[in-house]
Amino acid sequence: MKLIELKSMHPDNEFAPSWNIPIHLSTWGDTEKINNIKNFLIDKESKVIQQFPTKQGSGTYGDGRTGLGLDSVTSKSGMYTIFDFNKELSDFNDLLDFMRISYLNFLSEYKTGVRDSHIVCWFNVIRSEQSIDTHFHGTEHRCYLSGNMHLDNYPTTTNYYIPYDHTLIHKFPNTAGGLTMFPTYMPHGVDTYTGEDVRVSVAFDLHTQIPQELVSIPFINDEIFNRLTSSS
Amino acid sequence: MKLISIKSMHPTNEFAPSWNIPMHLSQWEDYQSIDKIKNFLISKEPVLIGEAPKLLLSRPTGRDSVFEYAEELPAIDTLLTFLRVSYIYFIHNTHCELRDSWITSWYNIGHKGQSISEHLHDAGASSHISANMHLDNYKTTTDYIIPFDKENISPFPNQKGNLIMFPSYLPHRVNEHTEDNLRVSLAFDITLEKPNQHTSIKFMDDDILSSLDVVRPNIQERE
Numbered sequence: 001m002k003l004i005e006l007k008s009m010h011p012d013n014e015f016a017p018s019w020n021i022p023i024h025l026s027t028w029g030d031t032e033k034i035n036n037i038k039n040f041l042i043d044k045e046s047k048v049i050q051q052f053p054t055k056q057g058s059g060t061y062g063d064g065r066t067g068l069g070l071d072s073v074t075s076k077s078g079m080y081t082i083f084d085f086n087k088e089l090s091d092f093n094d095l096l097d098f099m100r101i102s103y104l105n106f107l108s109e110y111k112t113g114v115r116d117s118h119i120v121c122w123f124n125v126i127r128s129e130q131s132i133d134t135h136f137h138g139t140e141h142r143c144y145l146s147g148n149m150h151l152d153n154y155p156t157t158t159n160y161y162i163p164y165d166h167t168l169i170h171k172f173p174n175t176a177g178g179l180t181m182f183p184t185y186m187p188h189g190v191d192t193y194t195g196e197d198v199r200v201s202v203a204f205d206l207h208t209q210i211p212q213e214l215v216s217i218p219f220i221n222d223e224i225f226n227r228l229t230s231s232s
Numbered sequence: 233m234k235l236i237s238i239k240s241m242h243p244t245n246e247f248a249p250s251w252n253i254p255m256h257l258s259q260w261e262d263y264q265s266i267d268k269i270k271n272f273l274i275s276k277e278p279v280l281i282g283e284a285p286k287l288l289l290s291r292p293t294g295r296d297s298v299f300e301y302a303e304e305l306p307a308i309d310t311l312l313t314f315l316r317v318s319y320i321y322f323i324h325n326t327h328c329e330l331r332d333s334w335i336t337s338w339y340n341i342g343h344k345g346q347s348i349s350e351h352l353h354d355a356g357a358s359s360h361i362s363a364n365m366h367l368d369n370y371k372t373t374t375d376y377i378i379p380f381d382k383e384n385i386s387p388f389p390n391q392k393g394n395l396i397m398f399p400s401y402l403p404h405r406v407n408e409h410t411e412d413n414l415r416v417s418l419a420f421d422i423t424l425e426k427p428n429q430h431t432s433i434k435f436m437d438d439d440i441l442s443s444l445d446v447v448r449p450n451i452q453e454r455e
Contacts, residue, residue: 009356011357013424014329015400017355017379022247146250
């Protein structure tokens with residue numbers, strides 16, 4: 001577990017920008033379950049694409065500004081949650097608890113309080129020569145934290161951009177089980193994927209209020225918090 | 233003169249973005265001088281950029297800055313005084329300290345069908361204030377873009393003599409110029425240290441301040 005703070009230099013004057021953006025890195029070490037989830041999601045891709053409708057009237061934003069297109073599984077984000085797949089594969093429950101523990105560690109290291117929250121979680125599948133355009137998940141005053149996890153070691157990096165200066169780029173390699181959590185407003189993208197296999201990642205947004213138009217489940221509340229902290 | 237603050241809504245948690253970006257609007261009403269400067273700069277463009285009349289941005293590399301042309305056109309000195317006074321009001325209205333500074337200046341000529349892509353002037357720790365002024369009434373707007381939210385755009389009409397000052401990190405762009413005339417604007421970067429890579433002139437110091445007919449509380453404190 002590692003907290004990284006992307007900091008500006010101290011501003012020389014009142015009109016210069018400054019930033020201090022926390023990013024939290026952790027790794028889920030259960031490679032067997034990661035592999036199970038990866039294979040499960042690869043099988044699920046076409047079913048999810050067929051099951052949910054194409055977003056109407058949302059133009060290129062229907063794919064979350066990723067550039068993956070309205071026929072991608074990414075464009076179905078918010079219409080389902082991967083944690084509903086736990087009925088078919090219980091490993092999703094362990095993934096969810098790993099994310100929760102990582103979140104608690106993030107907030108503890110960042111010295112801020114835990115908030116009741118809900119999670120919207122989806123998965124992305126990209127193939128050779130595809131990339132993910134620079135995008136952000138939200139910038140409104142209620143936006144909170146987002147994250148992603150990669151389900152194998154891939155020859156790509158996820159590139160995070162300082163909002164004030166997109167020439168300042170922080171690249172994090174995409175490794176199996178690597179979980180990155182960051183403020184939802186943080187722009188990020190992925191370089192062109194050159195691997196032979198499909199590249200599978202899980203992405204999520206945490207909301208401090210139930211998102212009305214998106215499918216979500218409770219991420220942290222008193223009951224979940226007590227269960228996680230009493231068992232650890 | 234008008235101070236505008238582009239503010240985010242108050243964040244509901246410690247990870248949500250927030251911003252409060254000051255911008256300062258002022259109007260130079262010496263339209264005769266504005267016309268002289270516009271025509272003068274249009275006449276200079278072919279000299280500066282050779283035979284490339286469609287070039288959008290012309291940075292006057294032949295001179296130290298636009299203000300060096302004051303020898304040929306005294307109206308440019310009057311413009312510089314207006315800029316200095318506007319800057320003093322901006323600094324005062326944002327409750328900041330007036331400091332010695334330098335100014336880099338250039339001008340842009342846009343032809344029909346041209347636009348200016350989104351860009352920013354400087355987002356470094358030493359970045360300070362930038363500005364622009366349009367030398368006629370144009371149908372274009374300069375759109376200022378919130379760094380955190382590229383869809384959050386504040387358009388300002390490009391009107392004759394209108395000076396807009398803003399933090400140098402603020403991204404901005406200009407939409408397509410659809411008129412047959414040339415679109416002429418001035419642009420400035422004000423810095424607290426003399427820039428190494430760009431030519432500049434002194435913009436503010438004690439001597440300049442005392443020469444200006446401006447009395448504001450922060451200036452009195454400085455004295």
